[in-house]
Amino acid sequence: MRSFFTPSLFLLFSLITGCSLITLPYDVTKGVINGTVCIVKGTYELTAGTAKVLYKIGEFTYEVVRAPADWALTHEEIETIDGLPAKEAIRQGRVKDSVYTVNGKTYYPMSFEAAQNYSDEGIASWYGDETIRKNGNMTANGEVFNPGGLTAAHKYLPLPIHAKVTSIENGRSVVVRVNDRGPFPCADNPGSGDRIIDLSAGAARKLGFYEKGTTKVSVEVVRLAKGHNP
Structure with a gap:
């Protein structure tokens, strides 16, 4: 599988709670697929033309998959x-x-x-x-x-x-x-x-x-x- 990634960057993940600003450090991978995409602790997998993204924000895990056009x-x-x-x-x-x-x-x-x-x-x-x-x-x-x-x-x-x-x-x-x-x-x-x-x-x-x-x-x-x- 082709690699679309450049070296890791650093991201400050900021949650706004009331008047307080909480900043948390996360490793980020920056890739280019139809534009520039920053993924928090994530990777791209390309299978049969479908882009799949897996990433985490804190304790939460997300999977993003492009849906078939006929769905x-x-x-x-x-x-x-x-x-x-x-x-x-x-x-x-x-x-x-x-x-x-x-x-x-x-x-x-x-x-x-x-x-x-x-x-x-x-x-x-x-x-x-x-x-x-x-x-x-x-x-x-x-x-x-x-x-x-x-x-x-x-x-x-x-x-x-x-x-x-x-x-x-x-x-x-x-x-x-x-x-x-x-x-x-x-x-x-x-x-x-x-x-x-x-x-x-x-x-x-x-x-x-x-x-x-x-x-x-x-x-x-x-x-x-x-x-x-x-």
Whole structure:
């Protein structure tokens, strides 16, 4: 397998908690595949044209795999992204902070710069068990959706980005990779669109609300700052 890596860099992983800034050192590998990608303690594997990324942030492990183009979206109600059919926008890499429409309603995600200071409190739910019965699902940025992973859907954050989600009920926290859109209102539960974040079942288990279904959380974007070689 060809190597796409240059020597290790140093990353300062910064979590914003209230007014305090916590910086943690991590080894980073910087590679170039369709752009410049910094992976925290991670590696790329390329198999049969599919890019697979494995990386860790603290105690949490993430696996990112590009979904086959013929897989259904987790939210097939997404009509357009950046003015294009959803799948075409994903193919062209035009998701990120692009405007998109769902059931005739237009959503305007924030820019990456604006998202760096994002924090909010509200109700979180979890989604994804229903996709186990299908042949596989694609997130809104083209990744394989894994219900057991540590991922999330958000209506307005740019994709992908990482966020620290904390249960206000029990104080547990998890860092999730935000790679999908939602939650959106549905016919049998219009109020579901008022929830601020949809977590994977795996993240819901970490926070201890899998059985309950919803819980009140705080959400803060995790900021990454590139530093110097150690």
